[in-house]
Amino acid sequence: MAPYHHGSLREALLSAAEKILQREGINALTLRATAREAGVSHTAPAHHFKDLTGLVSALAASGFARLHDFARAEASAAETKDQLVAHARGYIAFARAHPGLYKLMFRSERLDWDQPDLASAAEDAYSLLTPASEAPLAHDRPGQRSIADTMARWSYLHGLAMLLIDGRLSAGMSMIPGADEDLLIADLIARLERLHRPSHP
Structure with a gap:
């Protein structure tokens, strides 16, 4: 598995989710796929996101912040x-x-x-x-x-x-x-x- 710095798991998951979104579209975006893309265990997303809705909502929030920027x-x-x-x-x-x-x-x-x-x-x-x-x-x-x-x-x-x-x-x-x-x-x-x-x- 690819290493990530302590405390940056959430950002790594969001980055992985965005890569999947851009490459394959929303229907390919799952918690397991995101964990796999980030190189972490399939249980890792649960540390920051209750479910897929939580993940995509956080990703959308990041998008609005970047749109503002x-x-x-x-x-x-x-x-x-x-x-x-x-x-x-x-x-x-x-x-x-x-x-x-x-x-x-x-x-x-x-x-x-x-x-x-x-x-x-x-x-x-x-x-x-x-x-x-x-x-x-x-x-x-x-x-x-x-x-x-x-x-x-x-x-x-x-x-x-x-x-x-x-x-x-x-x-x-x-x-x-x-x-x-x-x-x-x-x-x-x-x-x-x-x-x-x-x-x-």
């Missing part, structure tokens, strides 16, 4: 002052880099949303779609307009991410001679600015 890193490096658009670039970059993990993060039937780490990480990532300057209007019930704006952005980005992951964007572009996917994605993200404009009563 991608978005913040893009915003730090961005030339534009529009942080929302920069965050959107990071969001799509994460989805393209980790398609299997991204899809898992939205498989609610496989996740335990009562796990604090998962709920907190998802909330942090979600908050990037709501600019700090976008305070709820006084007559908002409660913040209904700002919530709708955030959900519109999320719907837009999630739809784009899934089209990319499933290859549907490439399929559509194949009918357009000379089309460039990266340029199209940049243009689609730039159009998100329309959803950034404050709502009016």
Whole structure:
């Protein structure tokens, strides 16, 4: 069995689970397969995860935390002052880099949303779609307009991410001679600015 440093079993299992997810998909992900991939005994996962739901929920929490990091890193490096658009670039970059993990993060039937780490990480990532300057209007019930704006952005980005992951964007572009996917994605993200404009009563 491959050795792992004391105290890092949990991280080793999560890393192993992600490798299986990326290579073979969610249906191949089991506790036994994860233990085998990590090079530990089949009973080892029980030290950190009660069941497979616990493992995939922890993996999804890690995914949301990394999505948040991608978005913040893009915003730090961005030339534009529009942080929302920069965050959107990071969001799509994460989805393209980790398609299997991204899809898992939205498989609610496989996740335990009562796990604090998962709920907190998802909330942090979600908050990037709501600019700090976008305070709820006084007559908002409660913040209904700002919530709708955030959900519109999320719907837009999630739809784009899934089209990319499933290859549907490439399929559509194949009918357009000379089309460039990266340029199209940049243009689609730039159009998100329309959803950034404050709502009016």
